[in-house]
Amino acid sequence: MSAQDARPLRIVVADDQASVREGLVLMLDLLPDIDVVGSAANGQQALDRVAEHHPDAILLDLHMPVLDGTEATRRLTAEHPEVAVVVLTTYADDTSVLETLRAGARAYLTKDADRLHIARTLHSAVAGLSVLDPRVQATLLAAASAPTVPPPGPAAAPSGPAAAPRGPDAAGRPLPDGLTRREAEILTLMARGMTNAEIAAALFLSGNTVKTHINRVFAKTGSRDRVAATRYARDHGLD
Numbered sequence: 001m002s003a004q005d006a007r008p009l010r011i012v013v014a015d016d017q018a019s020v021r022e023g024l025v026l027m028l029d030l031l032p033d034i035d036v037v038g039s040a041a042n043g044q045q046a047l048d049r050v051a052e053h054h055p056d057a058i059l060l061d062l063h064m065p066v067l068d069g070t071e072a073t074r075r076l077t078a079e080h081p082e083v084a085v086v087v088l089t090t091y092a093d094d095t096s097v098l099e100t101l102r103a104g105a106r107a108y109l110t111k112d113a114d115r116l117h118i119a120r121t122l123h124s125a126v127a128g129l130s131v132l133d134p135r136v137q138a139t140l141l142a143a144a145s146a147p148t149v150p151p152p153g154p155a156a157a158p159s160g161p162a163a164a165p166r167g168p169d170a171a172g173r174p175l176p177d178g179l180t181r182r183e184a185e186i187l188t189l190m191a192r193g194m195t196n197a198e199i200a201a202a203l204f205l206s207g208n209t210v211k212t213h214i215n216r217v218f219a220k221t222g223s224r225d226r227v228a229a230t231r232y233a234r235d236h237g238l239d
Helices: 018-029 043-053 069-079 094-103 115-126 134-145 181-191 196-203 207-221 226-235
Strands: 009-014 034-040 057-060 084-089 107-110
Touching: 009 018, 009 043, 009 115, 018 034, 018 115, 034 043, 043 057, 043 069, 057 069, 057 115, 069 084, 069 094, 084 115, 094 107, 107 115, 107 134, 181 196, 181 207, 181 226, 196 207, 207 226
Parallel strands: 009 034, 009 057, 057 084, 084 107
Antiparallel strands: none
16 A cells, blocks of 8 residues: 555645535545645635645636636646646536646536545546546537537628738737637627627537626626627727
């Protein structure tokens, strides 16, 4: 038996909702093979707790203040590559999953997972295995098999210098204010006057997923409504 197997797994729990965070700490700390050594209410605190306690793994929510889970995962992977990042969140849309896995998360669970499943996943992630919730696997399969549908637009584009591409992928340039490619894509469709339902149909997303992205767009661009977001899109060449 290795030293790793002989002692409880040391973990940090990070979730901005106090009731969820405290419930997870209590629930997991009751297991004989889990030792919760710290908890955090935002992504920056998560980084601080990991630096302080040097755990084996961190159980991390995605949407937290100060520093969101995806960016926290990216920094944890870079600064503490020995710590396994296990995401536990309510979000299972393709963008959230892909961005977090690319950032370095080893496992991705939704919050309907029970404590034994969470514990097994933590142990597997520390052992170097990747674990995906069945809902997450289904989301990734659906995203991989969905055809790419270009957003509606003019039937013909002008030629010459005026035909320079516009929109989130133009020239592969960096996006402003931390927008992701998916958020920029949705902002572009909003600026073209598409409703949430039309955006969802065009991008093969659920209505709730589109709402979540739009709220993130509003927050990142400082827009109070669609009119302001459309103005932002035009000012930044994303229409």
